[in-house]
Amino acid sequence: MSSLAKATSRAEEDEADDLVARLAAAEAALAEEVRRSRALNRIAEAIGAGHDAETLVQTVVDGGVELTGAQFGAFFYKVAGEAGESFMLYSLSGAPRSAFEAFPMPRSTAVFAPTFQGAGVVRSDDITRDPRYGRNAPYRGMPEGHLPVRSYLAVPVITRQGSVLGGLFFGHPQPARFGPHAESLMVGLAAQAAVAIESVRTHDAAHAELAQRRDAEERLKFALEAGRLGAWELDVETRAYLASDICKANYGRGPDDDFGFDDLVASVDPDDRPRMIAAIEAAIRHGADYDIEYRVRTPGGEIRWVHARGRAAQTGDHGGARRMAGVSLDVTARKRAEERQKLLVNELNHRVKNTLVSVQSIASQTLRTTDTPAAFRDAFEGRIMALSHTHDLLTQQNWEGASLREIFDFELEAFAARDRIAFDYARDVQLSPKATVALGMAIHELATNALKYGALSVPGGAVRVAWGPEPDAADAPRLRLTWTEHGGPPVVPPRRHGFGARLLEKGLAGELSAQVALAYDSLGLACTMKLPIRALEP
Amino acid sequence: MKTLAALKVLVVEDEALVSMLVEDMLSDLGCVVVGPAAELEEALRLAGGADIDAALLDVNLGGRPIFPVADALKERGVPFAFASGYGEAGLSEGHKGATVLQKPFREADLRKVLEGLAAQLA
Numbered sequence: 001m002s003s004l005a006k007a008t009s010r011a012e013e014d015e016a017d018d019l020v021a022r023l024a025a026a027e028a029a030l031a032e033e034v035r036r037s038r039a040l041n042r043i044a045e046a047i048g049a050g051h052d053a054e055t056l057v058q059t060v061v062d063g064g065v066e067l068t069g070a071q072f073g074a075f076f077y078k079v080a081g082e083a084g085e086s087f088m089l090y091s092l093s094g095a096p097r098s099a100f101e102a103f104p105m106p107r108s109t110a111v112f113a114p115t116f117q118g119a120g121v122v123r124s125d126d127i128t129r130d131p132r133y134g135r136n137a138p139y140r141g142m143p144e145g146h147l148p149v150r151s152y153l154a155v156p157v158i159t160r161q162g163s164v165l166g167g168l169f170f171g172h173p174q175p176a177r178f179g180p181h182a183e184s185l186m187v188g189l190a191a192q193a194a195v196a197i198e199s200v201r202t203h204d205a206a207h208a209e210l211a212q213r214r215d216a217e218e219r220l221k222f223a224l225e226a227g228r229l230g231a232w233e234l235d236v237e238t239r240a241y242l243a244s245d246i247c248k249a250n251y252g253r254g255p256d257d258d259f260g261f262d263d264l265v266a267s268v269d270p271d272d273r274p275r276m277i278a279a280i281e282a283a284i285r286h287g288a289d290y291d292i293e294y295r296v297r298t299p300g301g302e303i304r305w306v307h308a309r310g311r312a313a314q315t316g317d318h319g320g321a322r323r324m325a326g327v328s329l330d331v332t333a334r335k336r337a338e339e340r341q342k343l344l345v346n347e348l349n350h351r352v353k354n355t356l357v358s359v360q361s362i363a364s365q366t367l368r369t370t371d372t373p374a375a376f377r378d379a380f381e382g383r384i385m386a387l388s389h390t391h392d393l394l395t396q397q398n399w400e401g402a403s404l405r406e407i408f409d410f411e412l413e414a415f416a417a418r419d420r421i422a423f424d425y426a427r428d429v430q431l432s433p434k435a436t437v438a439l440g441m442a443i444h445e446l447a448t449n450a451l452k453y454g455a456l457s458v459p460g461g462a463v464r465v466a467w468g469p470e471p472d473a474a475d476a477p478r479l480r481l482t483w484t485e486h487g488g489p490p491v492v493p494p495r496r497h498g499f500g501a502r503l504l505e506k507g508l509a510g511e512l513s514a515q516v517a518l519a520y521d522s523l524g525l526a527c528t529m530k531l532p533i534r535a536l537e538p
Numbered sequence: 539m540k541t542l543a544a545l546k547v548l549v550v551e552d553e554a555l556v557s558m559l560v561e562d563m564l565s566d567l568g569c570v571v572v573g574p575a576a577e578l579e580e581a582l583r584l585a586g587g588a589d590i591d592a593a594l595l596d597v598n599l600g601g602r603p604i605f606p607v608a609d610a611l612k613e614r615g616v617p618f619a620f621a622s623g624y625g626e627a628g629l630s631e632g633h634k635g636a637t638v639l640q641k642p643f644r645e646a647d648l649r650k651v652l653e654g655l656a657a658q659l660a
Contacts, residue, residue, distance in 0.1 A: 353624075
């Protein structure tokens, strides 16, 4: 074999070796590319999986370390604080967190500024030789004990709107470890990370807002329940009516019962319905406040009062309401109280008017039966006071009546000779207000007469008052009440029929369907009343 | 048309002092008092059969409304007026618009009301 042939064969061999080497290198590069590509896919998938922000950023940093072959990587996010912008460590890969914890947060130094201001990528084969390195006080570059960084790659993470979220940082103790390929990969990763972080933040914010709204709704519900307020909503176009459980309960419906707008209108009392419809139409048409009280008939037939209020929750095209919202309250108890009060005021008015007529009657009759103004005044005042005492007694008893003994005690309270009036009865009797007034005046007339003309007009005279069941009551039970004077001057029937005698014999007889007899004899006056129990009882 | 003189007036009133006053006024006007009835049963009996020209009715008789008596009088064609502290507000649906003598009243008021009732008599 010639030397040329030998040479050729060596050249061929060399060429073959080179080819093998190149092939192996290409295969290795391809394998590396496939590995990176797979890693990139895996990372992209992980980013897209929608984790919480922390997991997401950790995935990005871990992926970046893997793709660039960095010794360590970190994500710092930008925070705006009182002292301006600073950067906080969020995620770390390839080094324990403690490696950073001793140092203050990175500032916007010449090295970091391009990243945190979003100006662009900083890639350096040896950052310690970079002209930007050590340019800021205290001019010594990395603080003592910092992770040994020579190869340096920093990529800003910027949202699509252009705001800087933070930065991805990769480092290696050996120089020249990050090439253009690694840079472009990290730029892509940063873009993906920005989108993912933003979406997680939006999602979190939406969640927080939702939770806040739910809290607010919960509080509103509590307030409505505490105030027994029902809540309702009406869609004007579709007439869809939404009522809360309390709102339904106000109309006598259960939580599961259907209760639409037509049901609402139908439940309103026919007398109040036109007013209610007019009010709601005015609110819909002009956006006026809806504020109305009406009666409703529950499915059980009960009549209740409901106070409904509402206003436009959403305004329509022509200024009216498109949607209305409001509250409803069962005000039956208040309405009943108002009605009761009205009745009481009416009743009081009636009593006042009747009392005025009584006073008019007393004045008129006293005038007819007295001869001088002084006598009129004396008699009139006494009678008005008697009427007043009876009212005091009834007011004390809440106008439910009084007992016979109480009437005597009240009428005779200021009476000079009261200790000469003796009582004899087995059981006190409860009387109606009407009988109380009638007997009060009768007792006053008897006592006044006794003091002026009868037994109490002389020392030693006395009165015996007795009552008990009438023995000869054949059909209806009657009370027999006697006023017997003794020890006084002999009496004769008066020439002129006075007010007292008339009141006893005719008035009392009429009002209480009683039989009243006045006997005038030498012993003194004796008055016997036979009073039907049914006319006395409350 | 009758004059007030000898006009027979049924008085239904459950309070002694009030009915005594009305009696006095009617007597002064020359009328003849029939009653006074203080109870519904007695009032119904008189309204249905007594010889009367007119009636003056207290609206509330011991807590019971007077309207059955008014109905009986209407049936007989006897003119009547209500006497009430409530005014017209105290009247039942069927008797709205009837003559009401608001308590308290003067003799002149009573005279006017009675003259109105007497005018209804043939």
